Amino acid sequence: MGNYIMELRKIVGHRPLVMCAAGVLIINEDGQVLLQQRTDNNMWGIPGGALELGELLEETAKREVLEETGLTVSNLELFGTYSGERMHHIYPNGDEVYIVSSVYITRDYKGELKLDKDESKDLRFFNIDDIPKSINPPDEPIIEDFIKTFKNKDIY
Template sequence: MTLDYVKALRKKVGNDPLLLPGAVVLIFNDQGELLLEHRKDGGWGLPGGLMELGETIEGTATREVFEETGLVITSLQLLGIFSGEDYHFTFQNGDEIYSVTAVYWTNQYSGKLKHNSNESVDVKFFKTLPPELKDEYKDYILPYYSSIIEKQRTSTHE
């Protein structure tokens, strides 16, 4: 389990920076609305999380979406990888990380939408981005948002 792995590493390295890979997914419904999760740590964000040992990054994306939303992803398209100094975070307890985040999108999924009460207070589709969208997720969404909506509009009118 990822948290156990990170906790074990933390016992060895203390608060020193860790390099942690993960994935998030932009999920759009047929109306061009984006699925967001109201996270327990505050604000709205994308479903996703950290890679587990032995897992592929695509596997991370599909597992995290299922765990956090109840949805089963049937297709993923890689949009980009975000890393570097802009993705260095220091938490209140002093732990530091450098995240390497794969950003995917899909409009192909099945299942019944439900939130995981361990991680979030709500999940829902948005027509426009809410003002409470966490800054880190804006980086993952804004470069692609308009073009994905246009792609969907075009594909549904063909």
């Protein structure tokens, strides 16, 4: 989580916060989606994170992807906005959030995958039929929509 959220946590403790966030579905030339295995709960999800004060959502998405994967993304297209009960999450440390997340999709990225060992245990591209079952709870509706949208379709 970013500095803004950490500063709020000093004031409110573990109580629920509304957290604005952005993430990116990164698709490679083989139609596979990039997922990261998180260090906090060992589950898989999309790269992304919390909006910082004054930041545009697209800037958040690009910054988080670079920090977490080493990749530079461009040509982001809005895939969907997620909120509500399914985006309620309690982190392993007890911090509680209701996430409002704008999720983008892109096929345009540069760089080599580079693991941020603070946040990620693994980074891997998956075929749509091989996406792991252990998905980070706030990423579940996003991955479900991705599968529904692109299952049995050529995404190029």
